[in-house]
Amino acid sequence: MIEMQVYRPLCLDDALRYLSECAEAQGNPARPIAGGTDLIVSARHAATAGAAEQPAGWRVVDISGLPEISGICVDGDEVCIGAATTHTEIEESAVIDKSAPFLAEAAATIGSRQIRNRATLGGNVMNASPAADSLPPLVALSATATLASVRGRRVVPVAELVTGPYRTVAVPDELLVDVRFRALEPKAQSAFIKVGRRRALAISRLAAAVAMLFDSDAKIVDTRISAGAAFPTPRRIGQAEQVLLGREYKAELAEEAGREAARAMVCATGVRWSTEYKEPVLAAIIARAIRQCAAKEGLDVWPE
Amino acid sequence: MAGVTGTGTKTDANARGGCCGHEAAATVDVRMKVNGHDVTVSVPGCERLLDTIRERLHLTGTKEGCGVGECGACTVILNGQAVNSCLVLTAQCDGAEVMTVEGLAEDGEMHALQRAFIEHGAVQCGFCTPGMLMSAKALLDADPHPDRDEIRQAIAGNLCRCTGYEQIVQAIESVARQAGPSEDRGLRKDHVEGGCESDGGQGS
Numbered sequence: 075m076i077e078m079q080v081y082r083p084l085c086l087d088d089a090l091r092y093l094s095e096c097a098e099a100q101g102n103p104a105r106p107i108a109g110g111t112d113l114i115v116s117a118r119h120a121a122t123a124g125a126a127e128q129p130a131g132w133r134v135v136d137i138s139g140l141p142e143i144s145g146i147c148v149d150g151d152e153v154c155i156g157a158a159t160t161h162t163e164i165e166e167s168a169v170i171d172k173s174a175p176f177l178a179e180a181a182a183t184i185g186s187r188q189i190r191n192r193a194t195l196g197g198n199v200m201n202a203s204p205a206a207d208s209l210p211p212l213v214a215l216s217a218t219a220t221l222a223s224v225r226g227r228r229v230v231p232v233a234e235l236v237t238g239p240y241r242t243v244a245v246p247d248e249l250l251v252d253v254r255f256r257a258l259e260p261k262a263q264s265a266f267i268k269v270g271r272r273r274a275l276a277i278s279r280l281a282a283a284v285a286m287l288f289d290s291d292a293k294i295v296d297t298r299i300s301a302g303a304a305f306p307t308p309r310r311i312g313q314a315e316q317v318l319l320g321r322e323y324k325a326e327l328a329e330e331a332g333r334e335a336a337r338a339m340v341c342a343t344g345v346r347w348s349t350e351y352k353e354p355v356l357a358a359i360i361a362r363a364i365r366q367c368a369a370k371e372g373l374d375v376w377p378e
Numbered sequence: 379m380a381g382v383t384g385t386g387t388k389t390d391a392n393a394r395g396g397c398c399g400h401e402a403a404a405t406v407d408v409r410m411k412v413n414g415h416d417v418t419v420s421v422p423g424c425e426r427l428l429d430t431i432r433e434r435l436h437l438t439g440t441k442e443g444c445g446v447g448e449c450g451a452c453t454v455i456l457n458g459q460a461v462n463s464c465l466v467l468t469a470q471c472d473g474a475e476v477m478t479v480e481g482l483a484e485d486g487e488m489h490a491l492q493r494a495f496i497e498h499g500a501v502q503c504g505f506c507t508p509g510m511l512m513s514a515k516a517l518l519d520a521d522p523h524p525d526r527d528e529i530r531q532a533i534a535g536n537l538c539r540c541t542g543y544e545q546i547v548q549a550i551e552s553v554a555r556q557a558g559p560s561e562d563r564g565l566r567k568d569h570v571e572g573g574c575e576s577d578g579g580q581g582s
Contacts, residue, residue, distance in 0.1 A: 080423035080469040081402035092402070104402075107467065114465045115446045117424065133402055134423065136470050162459070186535020187513065189447055191459040192466065274534030275448060 075114075076121040077131035080107075086142040086222070086251070089135055094224040094247040096133050103246035104133040108158050109192035111185065112201045143196070143251045146170060153257055157196025157250045161208075162187075164195060173257030176264035176283050177211040183268045184208075186275050196250045202236045203277075209236065209308040210283035211266060214298040216310075217255035221248040229254075236307050262287045262296070263367035267359045278303045280356050282335075284363035286318075288371050294318045299331065299364075304339045304356055313338045314360060323373050325365060332361030406469040412437070413481030421468045428452045428463040431478055439479035439508045443537070450536030453509035454478050460516035462535070479508035482515065490553045491515060498549040502540030510536045514550045522557035529554070 081104065083089035089106075096104035107113050117132065137143065143156040146167050153173045155164065164170050164181040171178050184190055184198070184207050198208045199219065209232065217232045221244050232253065235242050244250065258264060264285040270276025281302030289295050297318045299311045314335035318327055336357035340349060368374035402423075409418045412435060419434055431437045431454065443451035445464045452463040455477040482489035491514050494500070501507050510533060517524055517532035524532065529550045530543075538546065 075424045075426070077404070078423035078467070078469075079402040079404050080406055080467065082406070082469065082472070107470070110465050110467060110470070111447055111462075114426070114467070118445065131404070132424075134467075135402075136467070138470055185447070186450065187516075187532055188450060188453055188460050188462045188535045189465075191456075192461050274531075 097247035108138040108194040111193040152254045161190035176266040179266040205278040205303040210300040210302040213308045214300040215255035223247045263370040265363040265366035282359040282363040286367035328361045328364035332357035335360040427466040430468040450509045453512040494549040500545040500549040506538040
């Protein structure tokens with residue numbers, strides 16, 4: 075394990091001051107730790123890799139349990155999830171179950187019980203892994219991220235926060251404090267499907283997050299489709315949404331939207347070694363997620 | 379979201395690493411309750427809870443398998459929740475309550491889970507057993523009457539290469555059956571939603 079200097083702030087302002095001081099000094103910015111489920115694994119690798127350019131030790135600021143950034147609440151017409159909220163809290167939250175059930179489903183697929191008890195939404199978002207399971211539903215929800223520093227706050231759409239694998243627009247003195255989104259319509263249906271190498275403790279090979287709103291004539295009046303581990307940065311898949319929007323639901327439409335999503339992925343990433351697998355699988359899970367939404371609405375049957 | 383900005387007393391500040399001084403310490407003092415006993419340790423910032431438990435407190439029942447949160451051999455209960463102690467810094471545990479496998483037995487009597495594991499042949503090489511027991515304990519503490527699927531979910535983060543899991547699930551089921559009437563079922567999800575400005579977090 076790499077050496078660490080650990081700073082334990084009493085409050086958010088204190089954490090932001092420390093981040094700011096470290097950002098100004100000697101090119102060794104502080105790394106926030108909450109659940110530690112990514113950071114401690116990286117610290118092990120950093121120690122064994124022995125990279126020459128690595129600073130001798132890491133500065134770490136423990137933000138776990140800071141009350142200002144923990145917990146879930148409804149704030150006006152937005153749902154607000156503090157960055158230090160754990161996946162277990164999201165999975166079990168009545169607010170999330172009502173406002174964005176597919177986000178709760180996604181949280182429930184992350185790691186193991188032990189991981190979900192520690193790992194936080196903020197960590198999942200800011201680590202910005204292409205396989206981060208919270209990102210597809212957050213992007214489908216058009217969620218925003220609030221970045222705070224001693225200089226103030228700024229709000230960035232989650233889709234723009236992540237600029238590439240493990241990269242975000244946040245600068246070293248900024249801390250993600252919350253993620254916000256408007257609740258899905260009460261009548262909307264949503265689904266999250268993850269494909270991993272096994273059913274527990276798996277990193278997503280691909281994931282699909284879909285929300286659908288039907289009117290009483292089975293017409294699709296709104297849809298949001300997003301995928302995990304498919305695109306260089308998380309995004310909604312407009313091409314697939316356009317297939318559905320304004321049309322009367324039938325299972326064939328779901329299949330067509332799935333194929334369109336897969337085509338969009340290949341367009342964005344080019345044909346890679348994994349395309350032969352990922353193209354049909356993404357098409358299938360997007361179609362299934364749409365069909366699950368329709369099944370919840372009584373318009374389809376899934377599983378068949 | 380401005381929220382709580384309590385700066386605490388000076389003593390609190392010092393205990394948390396110097397709120398006012400802004401000195402990030404390479405060594406930190408941590409007070410915890412481990413298996414009901416108060417302990418104070420002074421540890422390097424990078425020390426894992428697993429190392430503190432095994433090397434400083436000599437509670438070697440907790441095992442290290444993978445060291446990256448994949449195998450669950452190092453599972454302990456931290457503030458009521460099962461966690462991988464290989465992924466927690468001891469520095470993050472000031473004020474925490476920790477239970478290890480050594481804390482299961484009471485007055486020299488094995489815990490019902492320990493007896494059930496033995497009776498059901500749920501222990502073969504035994505390396506995963508302490509972690510399995512702690513995941514099972516955390517589950518039963520939260521929900522004394524889990525169904526089979528909930529049991530399997532609770533131990534999904536604990537690898538066993540010997541038993542094939544069936545005997546372990548049966549052992550936990552047998553303890554769940556002994557746990558009396560199930561009228562409190564469903565309470566588990568009624569936890570308080572923390573507001574942005576209240577402490578909705580798990581503490582620690």
